[in-house]
Amino acid sequence: MEVGVVGKPNVGKSTTFNALTLLDVPMAPYPFTTTTPNRGVGAVRVACPHAEKGAPCDPGNAKCLDGVRWVPVNLVDVPGLVPGAHEGKGLGHKFLDDLRASAGFLQVVDASGATNPEGEIVAPGTSDPSEEVHWLERELVAWVTEILTRDFAKTMRSVELEGAKVEEFLQARLTGLSITPAEVSAALRAVPVDRDRPSTWTASDRARLSEALLRASKPRVVSANKCDRSTPEAVEMLSERSAPIPVVPTCAEAELTLRRASRGNLVRYRPGDPTFEVAPGAPLSDRQERALAEVRAVMKRWGSTGVQAALERLVFGELRQISVFPVEDEARWVDSRGRRLPDVLLVPAGTTAHAMAYRVHTDLGENFIRAIDGRTHRALAAEHPLSDGAVIRVVARK
């Protein structure tokens, strides 16, 4: 799974990305610090069921800390977008193509209102961050529209002449954007267009279709960043004005400070925790002490730094991912090499046993006979939807 970190310049996208990945890409208090996309790996938390077996797990793809598995999620940090990017403003929107594979977006905004639409610093409270949420939508719609309608009139005339289905044509064109055939069909149902005569679709028909596609297939969560310089009232107003897009207050700078200090063994902190502890005897400089005191104040005020929560809100809340643990022995929950609960998969809620088998391996999907629930030891039919945290053995033809 991949998540794109997007937004206008200078809001803290790279700081968020660095905090989530512990990489070290450039961050600076001016616009267009990032000029090419950065890629890295963050993680989301799911409960590890190893305690139910009274024995430790042997993680392969997701480390386990105190019963919590950290499941990798790919992240892309792109250059800042400005209003009019689709017409070439700022750095334009070419790099949006680097977000094709993203399942959803974490939009970072400046909740302190201290950067203008171009990312230049202005007096706090001058800029309304909800405007960023709305114009980013327009830029994203313009991006999808452009992909959707490349050579549209010509292509659509030939689709009509050949008597082909517009639905299939659009599905083929949009798979590159990680939009599923089902999402294309749903968007075509939601927007009243004449499916038999796509060459007659107006520009506004196409834009409405793009908007429906985007809403259904690329959900967004807003990270109300720089909350250390904002107020609960301002974040509340942003939430109201951004609805139905969820808003999570964040302080990326604090999260980055904590993750780095934790890596250096100066503090004990697990991302997402409401607080942290200074490690006994940690050799903190005065500067570090002051920085940590500020972080503590932010966490006290907002409950946590919010960064891990924002990512998880997107992955679990908006993208509706659940965890499943494939095993090869349903009694001991081990794989063929005796490793207990080696892997965790994130799959969309509603994923069937058969679809999960395909996710593990194409062969397993093709030769699927049935699945076995590791808790009840009951057989599950191919179309059985899996529950969150399920431990599953797939029985396949050899």
Ligand SMILES: Nc1nc2c(ncn2[C@@H]2O[C@H](COP(=O)(O)OP(=O)(O)OP(=O)(O)O)[C@@H](O)[C@H]2O)c(=O)[nH]1
């Ligand atoms: N006060 C405060 N400043 C922050 C926070 N997060 C980031 N910043 C600062 O905001 C500035 C911009 O951060 P970046 O991460 O470079 O922003 P960006 O969105 O990647 O910017 P571009 O790459 O130019 O689009 C830097 O000076 C950061 O230190 C935060 O939570 N609070």
Ligand SMILES: [Mg+2]
């Ligand atoms: Mg950046």
